[in-house]
Amino acid sequence: MAKTKIKYPNPAFFRAKDNMDWKKQGENLLEVGSIIVDMLKETDWKKFGTNRLNDIKDDGRRIAEEFKTVMAMSPEEKMDLLKNGEKHLGKLYRKGAMATVRREWRGVKDTAYDYKEWLRMWGMLLATFSKDLIPALNTTFWYRWMISYMCCVGFMDKNVMGQRGSALQMSHLMIYDIFRYVAENLVLLAKGDKKNGNSAELNKKIVLFDEMTMGQIMAGFPDLIGIPYQLMPVFLVSEIDQLTCVPYIDAVESFGLPADTCPVPSSECGALVIDALPHLGSCFISSSMPCDGSVMASSYMSRRFPDLPVFHLTFPVRYEYEETVPDAAEDIKACIRFVEETTGAKWNWDAYFTTMKRFNEETKYELEKWEVNKTPYPQILGPCYELFRKWNYEMDGGMDPRVMKTFRKVNDIMMKAYERREEPWRGKMKYRGIVWSCPAHYYANFSNWLANCWGIDILVEMESLNFTKPLETEDKELALQDLARLYERMVMRRHTNGGYHNVVDELWRQCEAWNVEIIIMYQNVACKNMATLQGILDEQARDKGYRMIWIEHDLMDPRTVSRKDMRAKVNEYMRTVMKAEPVDPTLCDFDDEACM
Amino acid sequence: MRDLKHLIFFENLLDNADNELVEKAKADGGLAIGYTCFHIPEVLLNVGQCFSVRLRAPRTGSVDIATYYMSNYTCEFARALVERGIEGGFNFLDGLAGVDACSMMNRFYEHFELLKMNEKPNMFVTHCDMPYKIEDYTVRSYVKQMKVRLLEVMQKNYGVDISDAAIRKAVEEHNEVCRIITEIGEMRKEENPVITGYEFHIICLVSYTCPKALILPYLRETLEELKKRKPDPKPWYRARVAVVGSEIDDPGLIQMIEEAGAMVVADRFCYGSFPGREVIELKDDEPALEQVCRHYMEVSECARYISDEKVQQRRDTADRLAREFHADGIIYEQMKYCDFWGFERALVSHIMSEERGWPVLSIDRLYNNKTSGQLRTRFQAFVESLEIKRIQKMGGRN
Numbered sequence: 006m007a008k009t010k011i012k013y014p015n016p017a018f019f020r021a022k023d024n025m026d027w028k029k030q031g032e033n034l035l036e037v038g039s040i041i042v043d044m045l046k047e048t049d050w051k052k053f054g055t056n057r058l059n060d061i062k063d064d065g066r067r068i069a070e071e072f073k074t075v076m077a078m079s080p081e082e083k084m085d086l087l088k089n090g091e092k093h094l095g096k097l098y099r100k101g102a103m104a105t106v107r108r109e110w111r112g113v114k115d116t117a118y119d120y121k122e123w124l125r126m127w128g129m130l131l132a133t134f135s136k137d138l139i140p141a142l143n144t145t146f147w148y149r150w151m152i153s154y155m156c157c158v159g160f161m162d163k164n165v166m167g168q169r170g171s172a173l174q175m176s177h178l179m180i181y182d183i184f185r186y187v188a189e190n191l192v193l194l195a196k197g198d199k200k201n202g203n204s205a206e207l208n209k210k211i212v213l214f215d216e217m218t219m220g221q222i223m224a225g226f227p228d229l230i231g232i233p234y235q236l237m238p239v240f241l242v243s244e245i246d247q248l249t250c251v252p253y254i255d256a257v258e259s260f261g262l263p264a265d266t267c268p269v270p271s272s273e274c275g276a277l278v279i280d281a282l283p284h285l286g287s288c289f290i291s292s293s294m295p296c297d298g299s300v301m302a303s304s305y306m307s308r309r310f311p312d313l314p315v316f317h318l319t320f321p322v323r324y325e326y327e328e329t330v331p332d333a334a335e336d337i338k339a340c341i342r343f344v345e346e347t348t349g350a351k352w353n354w355d356a357y358f359t360t361m362k363r364f365n366e367e368t369k370y371e372l373e374k375w376e377v378n379k380t381p382y383p384q385i386l387g388p389c390y391e392l393f394r395k396w397n398y399e400m401d402g403g404m405d406p407r408v409m410k411t412f413r414k415v416n417d418i419m420m421k422a423y424e425r426r427e428e429p430w431r432g433k434m435k436y437r438g439i440v441w442s443c444p445a446h447y448y449a450n451f452s453n454w455l456a457n458c459w460g461i462d463i464l465v466e467m468e469s470l471n472f473t474k475p476l477e478t479e480d481k482e483l484a485l486q487d488l489a490r491l492y493e494r495m496v497m498r499r500h501t502n503g504g505y506h507n508v509v510d511e512l513w514r515q516c517e518a519w520n521v522e523i524i525i526m527y528q529n530v531a532c533k534n535m536a537t538l539q540g541i542l543d544e545q546a547r548d549k550g551y552r553m554i555w556i557e558h559d560l561m562d563p564r565t566v567s568r569k570d571m572r573a574k575v576n577e578y579m580r581t582v583m584k585a586e587p588v589d590p591t592l593c594d595f596d597d598e599a600c601m
Numbered sequence: 602m603r604d605l606k607h608l609i610f611f612e613n614l615l616d617n618a619d620n621e622l623v624e625k626a627k628a629d630g631g632l633a634i635g636y637t638c639f640h641i642p643e644v645l646l647n648v649g650q651c652f653s654v655r656l657r658a659p660r661t662g663s664v665d666i667a668t669y670y671m672s673n674y675t676c677e678f679a680r681a682l683v684e685r686g687i688e689g690g691f692n693f694l695d696g697l698a699g700v701d702a703c704s705m706m707n708r709f710y711e712h713f714e715l716l717k718m719n720e721k722p723n724m725f726v727t728h729c730d731m732p733y734k735i736e737d738y739t740v741r742s743y744v745k746q747m748k749v750r751l752l753e754v755m756q757k758n759y760g761v762d763i764s765d766a767a768i769r770k771a772v773e774e775h776n777e778v779c780r781i782i783t784e785i786g787e788m789r790k791e792e793n794p795v796i797t798g799y800e801f802h803i804i805c806l807v808s809y810t811c812p813k814a815l816i817l818p819y820l821r822e823t824l825e826e827l828k829k830r831k832p833d834p835k836p837w838y839r840a841r842v843a844v845v846g847s848e849i850d851d852p853g854l855i856q857m858i859e860e861a862g863a864m865v866v867a868d869r870f871c872y873g874s875f876p877g878r879e880v881i882e883l884k885d886d887e888p889a890l891e892q893v894c895r896h897y898m899e900v901s902e903c904a905r906y907i908s909d910e911k912v913q914q915r916r917d918t919a920d921r922l923a924r925e926f927h928a929d930g931i932i933y934e935q936m937k938y939c940d941f942w943g944f945e946r947a948l949v950s951h952i953m954s955e956e957r958g959w960p961v962l963s964i965d966r967l968y969n970n971k972t973s974g975q976l977r978t979r980f981q982a983f984v985e986s987l988e989i990k991r992i993q994k995m996g997g998r999n
Contacts, residue, residue, distance in 0.1 A: 260951070262944065265674055265938050266943050270944070296940075297703055297704055300733065300907050301943075302942030303907060304948060305944070308952075319739075322730055327731060329730055329744055329746075329750060332742035332745075335738035399656055505711045507707070530674060533675050536672035537673065537675050537708035540672075541670060597786070
């Protein structure tokens with residue numbers, strides 16, 4: 006029997022009939038219009054004009070200065086600038102500006118490549134949104150977070166800052182896949198949202214799950230689409246725009262939630278309080294992952310959307326106890342039954358096994374990346390890779406066949422770059438570093454700054470080091486147990502749950518394996534799982550002679566610890582403890598409080 | 602009212618984890634098994650020669666060393682226990698029955714081992730896995746954990762009898778404690794009760810922290826005394842409140858509420874009597890361990906239970922207790938930095954007020970509260986608001 010090729014995502018989802026309430030859209034447009042009018046009225050136009058004038062003057066000064074600098078260069082330096090690009094990236098920032106003053110000059114070849122990728126990204130975004138343009142664009146009139154997505158290309162620029170050659174190419178390939186996934190899901194969110202596209206046909210096919218729950222379970226339901234519910238309105242957008250979650254956090258704290266809780270569930274609940282989540286789907290899979298705060302967010306969800314049936318996927322915390330695995334698999338079975346009952350779809354083992362085979366192959370490629378980065382010539386570094394790894398592990402999970410192509414392409418580029426002993430940040434790489442604990446969302450490109458400013462290359466992050474055992478693709482019972490093992494070892498949970506050894510002893514093991522000199526120890530001020538081990542981590546690091554830089558942050562709230570404060574911790578450590586000089590002094594101190 | 606005969610004795614018993622009765626039981630060959638969390642069925646720690654001690658850190662002052670290890674924005678209860686352990690306050694223990702239910706308390710158990718707080722040769726610390734919801738397979742898992750990670754460890758390390766008969770015997774003794782505490786607790790329903798919320802909390806706490814066999818004679822005597830105790834001519838309180846929320850083992854907090862004029866008539870918090878002092882009914886045709894585990898899962902009011910029916914149960918229980926004990930309002934409280942109760946308190950204090958019509962005071966608090974002026978002021982203001990509401994209800998007549 007000939008196999009029919011299933012397109013991912015199913016084009017029928019985008020073709021599902023919308024049922025927009027135009028009267029409601031009109032009312033909303035009027036309301037948005039009145040807000041814009043108010044904003045225009047309240048704007049101090051004189052000050053606005055002065056600021057723009059100052060910007061123009063500043064641009065003029067900057068251009069003159071840059072011209073002078075280039076003219077003063079020797080012919081060799083000019084050639085280097087032409088081939089390898091600029092080296093002082095701090096000059097791209099301007100106090101009070103939301104974006105950099107201009108794009109980075111990377112040398113002729115890399116700038117041309119970067120521009121091509123910029124065009125390709127815009128092309129993909131436009132093509133994806135065109136699949137159902139009206140509800141997709143209409144989202145901007147309903148949700149303020151949608152506006153932040155307009156700056157996603159700027160986010161891409163930030164994440165590839167300073168990268169050249171193969172590293173730049175790999176970063177672009179990986180972030181393209183993430184943005185395609187986001188764009189497609191944004192269109193589906195818009196179509197399904199009862200306030201907006203209101204497509205009953207599509208909503209029957211949508212299974213929402215908590216953004217902290219992995220997506221692989223949906224591999225067995227090829228006729229449905231799983232959407233990590235809060236990923237687009239909360240989690241991912243907070244990496245693009247540092248100020249996105251501020252209104253959510255303020256709202257839920259005004260509601261009564263203590264300010265010391267993790268900003269992830271706080272923001273999710275805050276988004277519910279101010280009605281920033283679209284209302285769609287046929288059911289919701291909540292989970293107990295990764296930590297205590299996330300467990301509790303589901304009751305807020307149930308209260309806001311009482312019409313949405315909820316299944317609570319709960320896995321053992323002591324996941325290394327083998328006696329708990331069969332019960333964890335039972336929970337997956339119960340979840341599958343729940344999806345079948347609420348949607349009428351049937352679990353498809355063939356589809357599941359096909360996807361998991363692909364996921365296993367992707368994991369093999371991932372392990373090759375690790376092998377390369379463990380050598381003295383690491384190749385695949387930076388925020389795009391960090392994001393890609395987490396997204397692929399958590400959300401994609403082998404479901405999108407197009408991602409496989411990216412894996413292959415990236416692997417080819419990486420291996421060739423390794424043979425050529427390329428440097429992702431040319432002439433800047435000095436220290437081998439590892440990131441431990443959860444990074445700040447509002448500073449997703451911190452590892453990029455570390456590399457560009459101090460030459461600290463983050464070889465791997467804690468959140469990337471998860472389950473790498475190939476998943477069972479033959480035996481159904483064993484497959485469910487493996488799926489449970491995978492879920493139990495989701496990002497963050499793999500380390501912070503199941504006992505201190507998973508995060509403390511594991512760190513020393515990884516430091517040795519990756520031959521690390523510097524540990525960037527993030528301290529999310531609201532993460533109790535990590536905070537309760539700070540003394541032990543500190544003591545053992547001292548005993549073992551590791552250089553550990555503690556960097557406080559508040560995950561999604563830049564008001565508590567700003568990006569500048571985070572950088573200051575590194576600057577201070579490097580200058581006083583390491584007695585080091587920055588590779589790019591212009592990046593030591595700059596202002597990006599308002600910068601997205 | 603006349604002072605209760607054993608109240609000072611009880612208060613003294615609460616001054617140390619290693620109290621007079623614990624020492625006596627140990628001298629008689631008993632094995633002290635410490636625990637903190639309700640998820641560990643107390644009765645399972647009272648089998649054979651073992652006796653349970655629910656851990657507290659009374660008279661906690663500075664928690665500086667624990668703060669170094671666990672940072673200053675984590676649960677003060679967990680930190681106080683770490684501090685007390687470092688000071689040697691838990692050297693008397695022969696075992697520690699820990700659960701991985703909330704991350705911060707779990708770290709207490711882990712620091713207990715990491716910092717070598719008690720290095721007796723057979724000392725054990727368990728880390729049992731706890732379910733989040735009640736399903737057939739989660740009950741099975743819970744039973745398995747109690748068997749493999751707790752009872753068999755007790756048996757292996759000390760040769761403890763963990764047979765079905767031993768569990769049933771422990772349940773019998775446990776049930777007598779529960780009957781007495783429940784009977785005493787019921788007295789709080791009276792309009793002019795013969796017991797205060799503070800006295801009841803003290804009695805309830807000694808029933809958790811002392812060996813059952815040794816505290817029982819005192820409890821029996823106190824019950825008899827209360828039956829004959831004459832109340833004051835007029836009720837002493839200005840309002841009646843139910844306290845709902847996370848762990849309270851600090852009688853000073855209940856005392857502070859009562860000093861503000863609100864009698865605590867229902868104690869729906871961890872280390873209180875709801876849940877914890879319900880009789881366990883055992884059938885003969887099913888293993889006692891399974892029945893005990895199911896009982897604890899069903900009566901648990903822990904905010905960690907995520908499933909919809911448990912979420913609803915918590916709201917219904919708070920509402921029911923407040924009604925049954927004729928409360929005028931509810932105080933929702935949480936230990937500062939407690940994630941589970943932080944989320945629960947914020948949401949449910951709204952639900953109780955807006956949907957069920959209860960006046961609600963919503964607070965977060967430290968482990969030790971006796972000196973908190975802010976908290977005292979909030980309690981006083983709440984009592985006044987309850988009084989005003991009552992006056993308004995009566996058409997302006999006091």
